[in-house]
Amino acid sequence: MTVLTASRIANPATLADIVIPDAARDAMGTQLAAMPEPTARIDWAMARFHQIFATLPVEVLQQILDFGRHSDTPGVGYVRNLPVDAVVPPTPGDGGPSVGKPSYVAEGVLLGLSGLLGEPVGFLTEKQGQLVHDVVPVPGGAKTQTNQGSTVFLNFHNDIVHDSIGRYDVSNPDFLVLSCLRADHEGIAATYYADARDIVAALDDQALEILRSPLFRLNAPGSYVRDVAGGGEVLSDPVPILSGPQEFPEIAVSANGVRAMTSGAQTVLDRLQAACREVSHQVFLRPGQALLINNRKGLHARSQFTARYDGEDRWLQRTYVRRSQWTIRYRATEGNRRVHH
Numbered sequence: 001m002t003v004l005t006a007s008r009i010a011n012p013a014t015l016a017d018i019v020i021p022d023a024a025r026d027a028m029g030t031q032l033a034a035m036p037e038p039t040a041r042i043d044w045a046m047a048r049f050h051q052i053f054a055t056l057p058v059e060v061l062q063q064i065l066d067f068g069r070h071s072d073t074p075g076v077g078y079v080r081n082l083p084v085d086a087v088v089p090p091t092p093g094d095g096g097p098s099v100g101k102p103s104y105v106a107e108g109v110l111l112g113l114s115g116l117l118g119e120p121v122g123f124l125t126e127k128q129g130q131l132v133h134d135v136v137p138v139p140g141g142a143k144t145q146t147n148q149g150s151t152v153f154l155n156f157h158n159d160i161v162h163d164s165i166g167r168y169d170v171s172n173p174d175f176l177v178l179s180c181l182r183a184d185h186e187g188i189a190a191t192y193y194a195d196a197r198d199i200v201a202a203l204d205d206q207a208l209e210i211l212r213s214p215l216f217r218l219n220a221p222g223s224y225v226r227d228v229a230g231g232g233e234v235l236s237d238p239v240p241i242l243s244g245p246q247e248f249p250e251i252a253v254s255a256n257g258v259r260a261m262t263s264g265a266q267t268v269l270d271r272l273q274a275a276c277r278e279v280s281h282q283v284f285l286r287p288g289q290a291l292l293i294n295n296r297k298g299l300h301a302r303s304q305f306t307a308r309y310d311g312e313d314r315w316l317q318r319t320y321v322r323r324s325q326w327t328i329r330y331r332a333t334e335g336n337r338r339v340h341h
């Protein structure tokens with residue numbers, strides 16, 4: 001079985017390879033298997049996950065904490081040898097959570113890793129505000145540029161959220177965690193990550209100047225335009241794609257389309273996607289593995305794969321993580337401290 005196919009690691013400094021020792025995996029697995037469904041008492045559960053993950057060897061724990069707290073650390077972390085559930089029920093077919101999952105080890109791994117980076121948060125327009133997102137192929141979504149897709153290459157993007165302030169790259173998650181419960185049948189679904197530092201090194205000064213200019217409007221996420229806007233475009237204010245200091249660039253590209261405001265800007269957008277393919281890290285996620293994704297330092301993508309909708313399809317779980325909820329408190333809802341408009 002393929003474990004890590006790092007065939008396109010242009011720069012090892014932008015990928016952190018994090019391996020959990022067997023003894024730590026087994027000890028954590030025993031404790032996570034005894035946990036109740038975590039979201040019902042989420043703040044208690046997050047505190048308990050902190051205790052469990054604190055038993056990691058200190059070097060591994062530091063590696064994960066450094067990933068979340070420093071500007072110069074890798075944009076993507078590949079975590080392997082995590083505990084898994086003894087029984088994994090059929091992959092849900094509707095994009096919603098599994099019903100009757102007998103244990104919550106996968107959820108504990110996802111939320112525990114998330115808690116080392118920041119706070120898992122939800123948005124009402126993304127998976128109804130749930131904190132644990134089930135990323136599974138859905139028949140009607142097969143060809144879409146969304147997390148429900150399968151038969152199309154999901155272009156390089158970061159996860160943005162619609163925001164009435166006109167910027168979609170401000171209140172969006174700082175990190176995503178993606179954890180694998182089940183690989184696709186053929187094992188060919190790859191996740192890619194292109195670090196903005198590597199992208200910048202691959203493009204010329206003229207292209208970079210255009211990417212740093214406010215010549216682009218991001219379209220709101222597919223879930224938002226589908227559920228709220230009747231499928232029409234909902235564009236952001238004009239924004240640059242690249243921002244911030246040269247050594248620590250931030251990058252924002254929407255999966256659901258970017259409107260370039262000049263033909264030159266459109267040309268550079270196409271070159272950007274090509275550059276991402278050249279410099280990206282490629283990972284085939286397997287059960288017991290997770291990706292820590294910095295949602296500002298780089299862009300991610302997914303290859304095509306074939307879904308069969310037979311209960312054995314690819315199944316990932318995902319969180320959206322904010323380093324702090326303070327700066328998105330203008331989106332707070334009344335009923336739940338982690339769920340936002």
Ligand SMILES: [Fe+2]
Pocket residue numbers: 157158159255300
């Ligand atoms: Fe995404």
